[in-house]
Amino acid sequence: xxxxxxxxxxxxxxxxxxxxxxxxxxxxxxxxxxxxxxxxxxxxxxxxxxxxxxxxxxxxxxxxxxxxxxxxxxxxxxxxxxxxxxxxxxxxxxxxxxxxxxxxxxxxxxxxxx
Amino acid sequence: xxxxxxxxxxxxxxxxxxxxxxxxxxxxxxxxxxxxxxxxxxxxxxxxxxxxxxxxxxxxxxxxxxxxxxxxxxxxxxxxxxxxxxxxxxxxxxxxxxxxxxxxxxxxxxxxx
Numbered sequence: 001x002x003x004x005x006x007x008x009x010x011x012x013x014x015x016x017x018x019x020x021x022x023x024x025x026x027x028x029x030x031x032x033x034x035x036x037x038x039x040x041x042x043x044x045x046x047x048x049x050x051x052x053x054x055x056x057x058x059x060x061x062x063x064x065x066x067x068x069x070x071x072x073x074x075x076x077x078x079x080x081x082x083x084x085x086x087x088x089x090x091x092x093x094x095x096x097x098x099x100x101x102x103x104x105x106x107x108x109x110x111x112x113x114x
Numbered sequence: 115x116x117x118x119x120x121x122x123x124x125x126x127x128x129x130x131x132x133x134x135x136x137x138x139x140x141x142x143x144x145x146x147x148x149x150x151x152x153x154x155x156x157x158x159x160x161x162x163x164x165x166x167x168x169x170x171x172x173x174x175x176x177x178x179x180x181x182x183x184x185x186x187x188x189x190x191x192x193x194x195x196x197x198x199x200x201x202x203x204x205x206x207x208x209x210x211x212x213x214x215x216x217x218x219x220x221x222x223x224x225x226x227x
Binding site for chain 1 (some may be wrong): 145146147149151156157158160161164166174205209210211212213214215216217218219220
């Protein structure tokens with residue numbers, strides 16, 4: 001079974017631009033979560049989608065948004081990029097996001113904002 | 115209050131020795147799940163082991179075991195017979211019902227030959 005895939009793997013943008021990251025979950029998984037990882041802040045939860053609905057949201061500004069499609073694929077968008085948005089963005093999928101469902105992570109998208 | 119606390123930023127262990135990575139958690143929910151992940155320098159998060167709050171036995175997966183002490187709210191990861199490939203960041207995480215995953219700040223483990 002294929003794992004979680006994320007595209008692109010690397011991205012370089014300049015301040016003020018916007019970016020869209022994509023995540024394809026493991027087949028059959030309906031819950032997708034996004035995380036931002038930086039050396040200083042660790043792993044920060046962005047949001048979780050289940051069946052095309054946002055189920056949980058972290059403490060990030062409105063510039064960060066996401067969506068999930070009917071095939072469970074998810075996209076994350078960051079508008080008006082800031083230098084501090086440079087990070088590794090990780091996507092994780094699980095069956096239904098139930099208590100015992102393990103989250104499986106993709107390889108991440110490394111975003112650099114210049 | 116922090117949901118997950120990992121107090122050891124860095125740990126060293128001799129190859130073939132056992133090592134314990136500490137994790138404490140904070141929740142008032144009786145139902146929750148505890149997870150450990152490994153993140154090598156390549157960046158990908160690898161699932162290691164899971165413990166449910168109602169599980170009576172400590173979880174084990176190969177060389178990994180989870181020392182679950184519910185009353186103390188602790189879920190320490192024990193790695194037996196350390197290998198050089200175990201050098202990585204290790205994250206403890208918790209999930210409550212219908213809630214997000216909460217991750218700790220991680221412990222960097224270095225295995226010394």
